Amino acid sequence: MSGTFVGMPAFPAAARDAVHDPTLRATLRHATHTIRDKRARAVAELPDWQRLREAGKRVKDHTLRHLDRYLLQLEESVVLAGGTVHWAADADEANRIVADLVKATGEREVVKVKSMATQEIGLNEALAAEGITAYETDLAELIVQLGHDRPSHILVPAIHRNRGEIRDIFRAEMGAWGRPAPDGLGDSPAELAEAARLHLREKFLRARVGVSGANFMVAETGTLVVLESEGNGRMCLTLPETLISVVGIEKTVPTWRDLEIFLQTLPRSSTAERMNPYTSMWTGTADGDGPSVFHLVLLDNGRTDTLADEVGRQALRCIRCSACLNVCPVYERAGGHAYGSVYPGPIGAILSPQLRGTTSEIDASLPYASSLCGACYEVCPVAIDIPEVLVHLRERVARQGGPGHRVEKAAMKAASWAMDRPAVLAAAERAATRTRRLHLARLPGAGAWTAERELPRIPEKSFRDWWKEREE
Amino acid sequence: MRVALFVTCVNDALYPATGIATVRLLERLGVEVDFPPAQTCCGQAQYNTGYRHETEPLVRRMGTVFEGYDHVVTPSGSCAAMVRENYPRIARRAAAEGRGDGLGAIADSLVPRVHELSEFLVDVLGVTDVGAYFPHTVTYHPSCHGLRTLGLGERPRRLLEAVRGLELRELPGAEECCGFGGTFALKNPDVSAAMGADKADHALATGAEVLCGADSSCLMHLDGILRRRGSPLRPLHLAEILAATEGEPHV
Numbered sequence: 001m002s003g004t005f006v007g008m009p010a011f012p013a014a015a016r017d018a019v020h021d022p023t024l025r026a027t028l029r030h031a032t033h034t035i036r037d038k039r040a041r042a043v044a045e046l047p048d049w050q051r052l053r054e055a056g057k058r059v060k061d062h063t064l065r066h067l068d069r070y071l072l073q074l075e076e077s078v079v080l081a082g083g084t085v086h087w088a089a090d091a092d093e094a095n096r097i098v099a100d101l102v103k104a105t106g107e108r109e110v111v112k113v114k115s116m117a118t119q120e121i122g123l124n125e126a127l128a129a130e131g132i133t134a135y136e137t138d139l140a141e142l143i144v145q146l147g148h149d150r151p152s153h154i155l156v157p158a159i160h161r162n163r164g165e166i167r168d169i170f171r172a173e174m175g176a177w178g179r180p181a182p183d184g185l186g187d188s189p190a191e192l193a194e195a196a197r198l199h200l201r202e203k204f205l206r207a208r209v210g211v212s213g214a215n216f217m218v219a220e221t222g223t224l225v226v227l228e229s230e231g232n233g234r235m236c237l238t239l240p241e242t243l244i245s246v247v248g249i250e251k252t253v254p255t256w257r258d259l260e261i262f263l264q265t266l267p268r269s270s271t272a273e274r275m276n277p278y279t280s281m282w283t284g285t286a287d288g289d290g291p292s293v294f295h296l297v298l299l300d301n302g303r304t305d306t307l308a309d310e311v312g313r314q315a316l317r318c319i320r321c322s323a324c325l326n327v328c329p330v331y332e333r334a335g336g337h338a339y340g341s342v343y344p345g346p347i348g349a350i351l352s353p354q355l356r357g358t359t360s361e362i363d364a365s366l367p368y369a370s371s372l373c374g375a376c377y378e379v380c381p382v383a384i385d386i387p388e389v390l391v392h393l394r395e396r397v398a399r400q401g402g403p404g405h406r407v408e409k410a411a412m413k414a415a416s417w418a419m420d421r422p423a424v425l426a427a428a429e430r431a432a433t434r435t436r437r438l439h440l441a442r443l444p445g446a447g448a449w450t451a452e453r454e455l456p457r458i459p460e461k462s463f464r465d466w467w468k469e470r471e472e
Numbered sequence: 473m474r475v476a477l478f479v480t481c482v483n484d485a486l487y488p489a490t491g492i493a494t495v496r497l498l499e500r501l502g503v504e505v506d507f508p509p510a511q512t513c514c515g516q517a518q519y520n521t522g523y524r525h526e527t528e529p530l531v532r533r534m535g536t537v538f539e540g541y542d543h544v545v546t547p548s549g550s551c552a553a554m555v556r557e558n559y560p561r562i563a564r565r566a567a568a569e570g571r572g573d574g575l576g577a578i579a580d581s582l583v584p585r586v587h588e589l590s591e592f593l594v595d596v597l598g599v600t601d602v603g604a605y606f607p608h609t610v611t612y613h614p615s616c617h618g619l620r621t622l623g624l625g626e627r628p629r630r631l632l633e634a635v636r637g638l639e640l641r642e643l644p645g646a647e648e649c650c651g652f653g654g655t656f657a658l659k660n661p662d663v664s665a666a667m668g669a670d671k672a673d674h675a676l677a678t679g680a681e682v683l684c685g686a687d688s689s690c691l692m693h694l695d696g697i698l699r700r701r702g703s704p705l706r707p708l709h710l711a712e713i714l715a716a717t718e719g720e721p722h723v
Contacts, residue, residue: 012660019662329649333666369660371653371667372520373616388561394522412518416526419481419512420533426509429485449658452665453696456486463479463488467495467507 008340010365015334038272060317070219077222081284083294091121113233114138115213119342137232146173152336154322163187210240223283243291250316265381269321302355311392317382324376346376350389367393429462476541481513493715516554535578549618552588590627607637611680615687641678652693686710
């Protein structure tokens, strides 16, 4: 089963393993640098990229400001088109709704198109507890599921696995889930894809219930939209009799026309493609075409709380392209698992602590999992100022206190006090220079710094003392 | 033209040579520089660690200290970015929380007057050839805040390219963060050191003698890594290179 992230250690400890795993580091570096370079080329092709970015930001901000109104309009449109709408305040409620809907069909298995919302709420585990098996059909999700693993990237959940590892997982695990891997399976991309195709085809043709997420929901028409690359989504959305879509409320856009922006910015930002191979749209139900029963579960799970925070709410603009992960130097070294959430990387560092709160050790550490270099903000196609939100959340964590923060708060207050008194600062500098020959290169107390770095040398004289002597 | 030097707390206490070089360079270009001794720190460390309230008195101090100067020059991209990007933000939040008195005016007044050194040289003084002489191979690391928040662009490189005797070598992955990030280096030591190690590797691969930057805190972090390795590659602030001349070479 794809495990959950409960009880994760804080980010610095979780990141340490990845930092010291040379294979993982090399795999991640290669993958993120390849996608980042391709993305830069795909974006550079559009002369109006900055305007598209601004337009996307504005549409999302407008929708979020009036989300109550647009959600009601969406509900009305979906119902009018023959669908049923369910409102879920949290993960438990959403899981219960989906489990009851599946049980009502009498089925014991569902096929899933990659959906982060269902991972966020742990739907697969909740269904398993009710005796229902959920089959992931996205290739990377399949690898993660068969490997009893957790996703580590928004777009490429198995980015931490190389081809050899994937072949081994297929050989060892496919048989327990359905059609086994072909004899003598090699590790070429074509062979691995064919093995997954054969394995999954059986599931698509047998399944009578599909579960999906959505990239967008159009309020005026009640249309849901999924963008994907492999065609598995198209299979899950059209073959089953019953389709259940679980979608975060922030995925709403007001009008059909708004898609014009995001269908340009999302593929280029995520897979560096001008257009993604499959864009599937469904509006309620239609006789003799696709599922005859359609349920939409609208998921809150911390989103309205996030909406109430005027700085933090911009995180809800996210269209899950993962461009920020691919340029993040911290993600590149720490890997996705260290973030302890289905949302890793810079966006995860601001989304998870807002959706889940900052009470757990991992959530309190996430706002600090960044050097604030700003590369994430620069590439974000909806201009989320991730560094701004990180600092804002650090303030929240610092205020709430906890281990380490009492000492830190005292130190910060002392620093501000001294920095507001130039004479105190000058005296401290003089004390440091007078004792400079006594300073050790590796301080026992500064272990974190000196483990792999020398401390700076204290100069003979501060600048202000040089200036003072010069003026005299 | 009344010009003040904002030397920054890191340069004042740890890298006075950067401040001294900035003064010599500006005076050579005919600028009369003042150093108001009541200056201390821009508050970046406190702000970025989540102590916004503790930053407010330092914003006020910056406002008072640099009142009346036409330009405030600083040899630190990240400190200039702190003023330009975050002072208006701090003022807005304080006002919203009922502590606004005067902070907004201070921010509005400081933002257009605070310049990072290369901005001041290129944009205000209009020079790219500052008459420097530095006969060494140099590779340049554009620190994140200078690169992204201030948008320094080609300014530092154009200044370096005009230095006589200097051979500029491309730094692979130049736009990637060195891993310092203020308290990030303390809170996430493993990731920070891994980022620094990669930056050091890239710089060493250029074969340059000098690793130049315009932010002493990034250089401090990289210097710590390079010295631990016993590497001969020498981190040096842009100001020190630009201050060097045939008559007064850098030692």
